[in-house]
Amino acid sequence: MYKEIIRSKWFGPSIVIFLILFILPLFIPRFYTYILALIYVTSLLAMSLNLVVGHGGMFQFHHGVFYGVGAYTVALMLKKTTLPMWTGFIAGPIVAAIIGLIIGWFCVRLTRLYFGMLQISLGSLIWVIVFRWYSFTGGDDGIPGIPMPPLLSSLKNSYYFILIILVICLILMYMILKSPFGSTLQAIRDNPQRCEAIGINVRRYQLIAIVIATFFAGVAGVLFVVLERSVFTDLLFWVLSLEIFIMCLFGGWFTFAGPILGAAIIVALRTFVGIFTEYWTLILGIMLILLIFFLPEGVMGYFEKIFKPRTREAAEGGNR
């Protein structure tokens, strides 16, 4: 497993990119450090979605809920309890995964669009409860000013914390996708009937994939709290869930690193286009239409298609 990671063609470039990102905060202004950290959080979220959508072929329409649940769990634990700070950080992903288990358990009995619709309705129930329960979750005001452990008090420290967690999660996800479990999941995506015929418990595999993905979404939620120190109900709203979908589409569904690229593009564009115009969603919509028409495989998928003839062996051993 470790050998496979080291032998992959992406190993060298990834190390270089990681080192550059590691020393970057020393040179760039505070604002850009914040944007980079936001990109990391968002890309972890997009990666976790791609685990079920791109590699698992399930219509996970309401992934934002698990992100929000992770964020709200850690926020509430830091704000309302006197437990040690770090327990909240561990509890966030675990609660998200438990919610993912419950919602997923109902959803995997259905397929395709029904799966997505049931998930939207269950997710909306959580959203509406959080939205209305003023005494506990703060309702639509959200929870501002969450206290942080002293270690994460400065932006630079949060940046490093987020980057390291992201890298650990990415390695874990890569290992999961390369394991027999990951291969089975992709087989289920390509042909569920045949997988069932050869004795794979399709639903159980899909459920495990959902739980893993929601766990990582919870991690992303915790990192969001570390970065922003506040939570609000928009995290659980379905619009965000579809935005994550767009990120995966931008980067490319069937690639490993595509969602990172997509998240980076969207967050960076939103920030810099937002400076010039308030009509950011109009531009996003136009870009999305262009993408669907001309680049349905996403940016990363497009590059892989171009470079494939030259490095076929490496591509077959690496990402697909």
Place this chain on the structure above:
Amino acid sequence: MGLSRAMILFVVCAGLSFVLGVLRVPNIAHGSLYMIGAFATFTLTKLITGPVGFWIALIVAPLLVALISLIAERALFCHLYQREHLMLLLFTFAISLILGDLVKIVWGPEYRSVSPPALLKGSISIFGASLPRYNLFLIIIGPLVAIALWLFTNKTKIGKISRAAAVDREMVGVLGINVSWVFAVAFVIGCYLAGVGGALVAPTASIVLGMDHSLIIEAFLIVTIGGLGNMWGALVGSLIFGVTQSLGVLIWPQFTIVFPYVAVVIVLLLRPKGLLKSVW
């Protein structure tokens, strides 16, 4: 109260369900079209003062919405029918993002309101309970739309073709019918109903940006619990949604908006594919 809300939801959801049944695409832009319908009604009632203003708006605003949807369908959407569902879904999301911002450009972010026409102002009392006349009007309109849509799908040729296309689109194509054109008609009719819903809701609620997002999620849930693509399912779903909401007002006012969602979840856990038979 619950019933009149249910009727507006039904008019919108019937359109969504119709599109979903024939094109098999959950049209996220439906909510935006509903919002445009409401804003257009506002502008038209401002332009045409006097008692007829609202009635003209009720006719013209949905037609405007239908025109917008026709343009979107013929220019962009019709090239994508061969693609995956997920792509179509994201495409409608893109349309909704664009329309949402266009509304912001044209009408601005302020709150708007429309007063009901003179004929429907005030309230009448039935069995000792006072009922606003406009709500009564809505309760009459809802079944009328249901009957009209039923007549359309069951008695006219286009309606029958669109129902056939919902069941088996390849077969309809083989019979020599231009499926792309059938889809365009179905899409425009569905969006027209969104516009009607928007025009109807204008006097009852304030018209704001963001009303599309809250509506479309409710509409999706209603269509899902009713059975995807089933018009009567949309009616049943709307009634469940509206009635539980008004019950919520009586029982626990703070959590009013939670009640319909709980009802939806209970229905879906018992019958994950919806109450009535889906056309899929």
